[in-house]
Amino acid sequence: MVAVVAAVTPAVPLGYRQLGTQVAGHTFEASNAAAVGLLQDGRVFKPLGKPECGLREIQFYESLAAATSTIAAAAGDAGKAENAADNDLALLAALAEHVPRYYGQRKLVVNQREHTFLQLEDLTHGMAKPCVMDVKIGKRTWDPLSSPHKRAIEQQKYVMCKQNLGLCLPGFQVYQQEQPCGKTILIRHGRDYGKSLNVEGFHQALALFFNVQPAHANVPQLLREVLRQLHGIHSWFKRQRLLHFYASSLLICYDFDRLSNPSSQQNGYHHEPPVTPAIKPPDQWIRVRCIDFAHIFPAADAQPDENYMFGLQSLIDIVESMLQR
Ligand SMILES: Nc1ncnc2c1ncn2[C@@H]1O[C@H](COP(=O)(O)OP(=O)(O)OP(=O)(O)O)[C@@H](O)[C@H]1O
Ligand SMILES: [Mg+2]
Structure with missing residues (x-):
């Protein structure tokens, strides 16, 4: 490992x-x-x-x-x-x-x-083998108080994904079953990997993260639950005209052990008693949350946060396309 x-x-x-x-x-x-x-x-x-x-x-x-x-x-x-x-x-x-x-x-x-x-x-509590992805949302990742220098730096980072998808990938970790031996390994990628990705590469990184290949029984359930939670966040953004989120991320977490073994009973979180019955509902082993609010600002002129919604919609489209394959 x-x-x-x-x-x-x-x-x-x-x-x-x-x-x-x-x-x-x-x-x-x-x-x-x-x-x-x-x-x-x-x-x-x-x-x-x-x-x-x-x-x-x-x-x-x-x-x-x-x-x-x-x-x-x-x-x-x-x-x-x-x-x-x-x-x-x-x-x-x-x-x-x-x-x-x-x-x-x-x-x-x-x-x-x-x-x-x-x-x-x-957000990984209770997960025996947490797979975690940080996806930064928005084409624009500089806030209204940024200097011209900071804007220029931000515009040059993750150019291919950010400009096309309104998304970038500063890092993720995923457990995988090595083929053909079946051994479980942990793969970690940081920002250099994310910066090297074009749109196709971004799709492949998501497929890797969601363990689309080799097929595990619960991958469709994983994708559907991620989509459900992403839609919940999107519907909040559609309703609100209060805040604009710059350089904020979505953290997507799930437990690799649940992909093929829904009844495994490990619970590594010491604030909570073990969960019974044995099969956890999907929102217990799959969590999608907004994080990183260091650059959150009141919405100018009460406008919706189109920048965030564009990126979030791209992410929804990519996850949906994986489900339809
Ligand atoms: N509530 C949480 N639960 C689990 N992991 C978290 C949580 N919050 C953050 N992390 C982990 O820490 C990483 C960094 O978090 P975050 O983006 O908030 O910090 P940062 O980028 O250093 O902050 P900033 O941009 O405000 O300086 C995330 O990518 C994620 O791996
Ligand atoms: Mg961050």
Whole structure:
């Protein structure tokens, strides 16, 4: 099996470790003790990064949490619930089911320095062999406050996929059964692989990620459930004119062990008891969520986020085409 994390050993508090399933984003660096990646302890801890990015991401999660509790409180009061139904709070609260659960901030000392982390649901929890793909959404991946230099850099990255599909692939990991020996191996690809892809290559990368070949019994179920969750996110974007998401990703996670063996009973998440009965519903072993909100902005002139919806629609089209093969 390929090593899951880079050979950097940061000094982290007892009980925490590097996020072994991290496939993209900022990571620990051997030569720079100030560079911090994601941690895990059953939940995921994301460092805040640059102050303006961290602030936007905290505000996003906090506003979702506030909207969710306001709407939940209103649900107990028939009159209020009716008034709240169409407003911005209800829309924000509806987004919560498409993002990782948020458990507040936590300060942790890493490499002798204190950092603030967002405490998030681990989207791979309960998965014995997590396959994880980070797909960045949108042709435009620079935000309205970016300098001309930053815009130019962003426009030159992942050009072929980004301009044609409004998608790019900063990283993924997938378990596969080697043929003909049947041994299970872990394959990991980073941003250099993603940057080398044209449209056809992007399709092939998705086919690899979804284990389309060799055929496993549950691949059609996997594709249908991914599509169902993608459609849920798309329908939220069609309704909303509040926010524009730049350089944000979809994280697609599923458990390789469920592809051919739906009754396997491993549950690696220590916050939850083992799930019974033996067969988990698909949304327990397949999760598609929006992540990375460091560049989220209020929608200019209350316009829909066409940039995001274009990329998301391409992804839906590609997954649909795999199902029809
Ligand atoms: N809630 C989560 N559950 C599981 N894995 C996660 C979660 N959030 C992030 N990850 C993993 O960490 C990676 C990086 O996350 P993210 O994109 O939020 O950070 P980043 O790109 O470093 O952030 P930024 O662009 O804000 O600096 C993802 O590609 C994914 O592998
Ligand atoms: Mg990211």
